[in-house]
Amino acid sequence: MKKVMVGNHAVAWGAQRARVEVIAAYPITPQTQIVEKLSEMCADGTLPARYIKVESEHSAMAACIGASATGARTFTASSSHGLVYMHEMLHWAGGGRLPIVMADVNRALGPGWNIWTDQNDSLSQRDTGWVQLYCETNQEVLDTTIQAFRLAEMLDLPVMLMLDGFYLSHTAEAVDIPDQDVVDEFLPPRVSRHKLDVNDPHAFGALVRPDSYMEMRWLQQEAMRQVPRVLETIEADWNRLFGRSYGAVESYRAEDADLLLVTTGTVTSTARYVVDQRRAAGEKIGLVKIKMFRPFPTEQLRMALAGVDKVAVLDRNISPGHGGIFAEELRSALYDLPNEDRPQIYGFVLGLGGRDITPAVIDEVIERTKQGTESEREDLWVGVNS
Amino acid sequence: MRELRLHGRGGQGTVIASKLLAVALFLEGRQVQSFPMFGVERRGAPVTAFLRLDDAPILLRCEISAPDELIVLDATLVGATDVTAGLKPGGDILINSPLSPEDFPLLSARFRVSTVDATGIAIRHGLGSPTQPIVNTAILGAFSTDSGLVRLSTVVDAIREEVPMQIEANIAAATEASLAVRRMNAPEVARA
Numbered sequence: 001m002k003k004v005m006v007g008n009h010a011v012a013w014g015a016q017r018a019r020v021e022v023i024a025a026y027p028i029t030p031q032t033q034i035v036e037k038l039s040e041m042c043a044d045g046t047l048p049a050r051y052i053k054v055e056s057e058h059s060a061m062a063a064c065i066g067a068s069a070t071g072a073r074t075f076t077a078s079s080s081h082g083l084v085y086m087h088e089m090l091h092w093a094g095g096g097r098l099p100i101v102m103a104d105v106n107r108a109l110g111p112g113w114n115i116w117t118d119q120n121d122s123l124s125q126r127d128t129g130w131v132q133l134y135c136e137t138n139q140e141v142l143d144t145t146i147q148a149f150r151l152a153e154m155l156d157l158p159v160m161l162m163l164d165g166f167y168l169s170h171t172a173e174a175v176d177i178p179d180q181d182v183v184d185e186f187l188p189p190r191v192s193r194h195k196l197d198v199n200d201p202h203a204f205g206a207l208v209r210p211d212s213y214m215e216m217r218w219l220q221q222e223a224m225r226q227v228p229r230v231l232e233t234i235e236a237d238w239n240r241l242f243g244r245s246y247g248a249v250e251s252y253r254a255e256d257a258d259l260l261l262v263t264t265g266t267v268t269s270t271a272r273y274v275v276d277q278r279r280a281a282g283e284k285i286g287l288v289k290i291k292m293f294r295p296f297p298t299e300q301l302r303m304a305l306a307g308v309d310k311v312a313v314l315d316r317n318i319s320p321g322h323g324g325i326f327a328e329e330l331r332s333a334l335y336d337l338p339n340e341d342r343p344q345i346y347g348f349v350l351g352l353g354g355r356d357i358t359p360a361v362i363d364e365v366i367e368r369t370k371q372g373t374e375s376e377r378e379d380l381w382v383g384v385n386s
Numbered sequence: 387m388r389e390l391r392l393h394g395r396g397g398q399g400t401v402i403a404s405k406l407l408a409v410a411l412f413l414e415g416r417q418v419q420s421f422p423m424f425g426v427e428r429r430g431a432p433v434t435a436f437l438r439l440d441d442a443p444i445l446l447r448c449e450i451s452a453p454d455e456l457i458v459l460d461a462t463l464v465g466a467t468d469v470t471a472g473l474k475p476g477g478d479i480l481i482n483s484p485l486s487p488e489d490f491p492l493l494s495a496r497f498r499v500s501t502v503d504a505t506g507i508a509i510r511h512g513l514g515s516p517t518q519p520i521v522n523t524a525i526l527g528a529f530s531t532d533s534g535l536v537r538l539s540t541v542v543d544a545i546r547e548e549v550p551m552q553i554e555a556n557i558a559a560a561t562e563a564s565l566a567v568r569r570m571n572a573p574e575v576a577r578a
Contacts, residue, residue: 004418115426116424171421171447172420266447269446273445354424356448356449358448
């Protein structure tokens with residue numbers, strides 16, 4: 001069933017089709033429509049889940065942790081300051097290996113107080129032990145919400161999916177809502193390996209001494225290492241059932257390219273438009289979309305980018321004192337390539353706090369990359385009144 | 387691809403109008419993308435919404451700076467704000483007004499202007515209150531006739547699908563407005 005819907009409602013429909021059992025969430029612009037829609041669904045019986053109202057995002061994640069520990073399929077959504085307020089609890093969910101799924105509507109952090117999109121909220125949760133998946137369309141948002149539960153529950157890892165504030169959250173486009181019986185075939189009820197059960201007591205979150213803590217982190221890392229392979233099988237299954245797949249990394253018109261754009265989120269769509277124009281004009285330009293940021297898809301990116309002359313990374317984020325975060329991680333991933341295969345990397349910082357990224361902005365990125373022999377600095381800012 | 391911009395005031399249903407139009411065009415098999423001006427909205431304050439439509443998948447995910455046509459749900463915005471900013475020369479403007487297109491000489495010199503008294507129609511059909519009528523379905527009925535981009539029957543289908551209350555009154559308003567459009571008498575301005 002196809003319907004015209006905003007990205008926030010695509011998240012809610014994904015959670016509904018995944019048959020989530022517990023939701024604990026707190027509203028924040030531009031995520032509010034997600035929790036409104038889910039509470040409506042819980043109230044009218046469309047989604048027979050327990051909706052727990054809380055007084056803050058920290059409590060929302062704490063409630064999700066408790067619910068997930070009992071074996072329930074658990075969901076929440078947040079954005080910006082709400083997400084960073086959860087930070088401590090995100091570590092508890094990640095370290096506790098709880099397969100919670102969360103949607104984050106990417107929004108800039110204040111000050112300056114700003115409700116528009118950039119990726120600093122989710123990227124600053126990089127080391128909390130959550131898988132991170134960045135979406136480009138409302139269909140991808142809905143599909144990823146469902147897929148995230150299977151990934152999370154197979155590996156006991158929490159999964160965060162991201163959608164750009166307003167560019168997806170408040171933009172309506174056609175989205176196919178998959179049939180419930182087919183989703184049920186794809187995503188069976190959760191079977192948890194360990195759970196809080198009064199009839200079978202275990203201790204959770206107890207003191208772990210130096211003789212075992214490191215092994216817990218090792219096991220977490222080993223689970224992360226399995227994500228690319230498991231996501232591939234999940235996507236193959238999804239493609240068989242619904243005829244759609246996305247990939248942790250996607251190459252678009254990258255064949256024989258001598259310049260590749262590296263994008264995430266909605267910028268990817270506008271960049272596809274620009275790539276199509278450049279290709280029509282005979283230029284060898286393509287793009288590589290990064291969907292998965294954690295675990296970082298090092299192998300896939302080496303394969304996608306090795307041998308290309310120039311790579312321009314579009315970062316809608318900034319690590320103050322360093323540079324665009326995707327560019328920095330990409331430099332590290334490609335460092336071990338042989339010299340002759342290693343591309344020149346140009347890291348562009350743009351679109352912060354919701355500044356619009358138009359085809360003209362992407363054209364500027366391409367021209368600056370084409371003209372440059374060596375990047376004069378690691379963070380090349382676009383459109384800033386310096 | 388065609389790009390539209392809608393101007394209204396908070397409470398008139400401007401963002402919903404953009405969504406309803408997107409649903410109607412989708413029902414006709416078009417690709418659509420509808421979004422509000424990114425920001426915050428207040429009752430009575432200017433509200434802007436956008437719509438892209440195409441037969442091919444829409445790749446652009448950025449704001450619309452040079453629309454092909456405008457729908458203006460509140461005539462007091464003409465002059466008070468720069469509603470025609472970026473509008474392509476010869477572009478279409480549909481204004482909610484009891485006046486005729488010739489009464490907007492500054493606009494009709496450069497653009498193809500049409501008018502419809504959506505406020506009067508909405509009040510007659512009891513949509514919103516007499517002081518704050520909800521004019522979105524009426525103006526969409528007028529838009530279907532004026533633009534030829536969408537059929538009245540699919541606007542009606544979209545209303546049935548999306549509008550939660552007063553469905554028949556909204557349909558009646560859209561239908562009446564579709565017959566009440568006033569077009570410019572002057573020769574058409576050459577389209578870009």
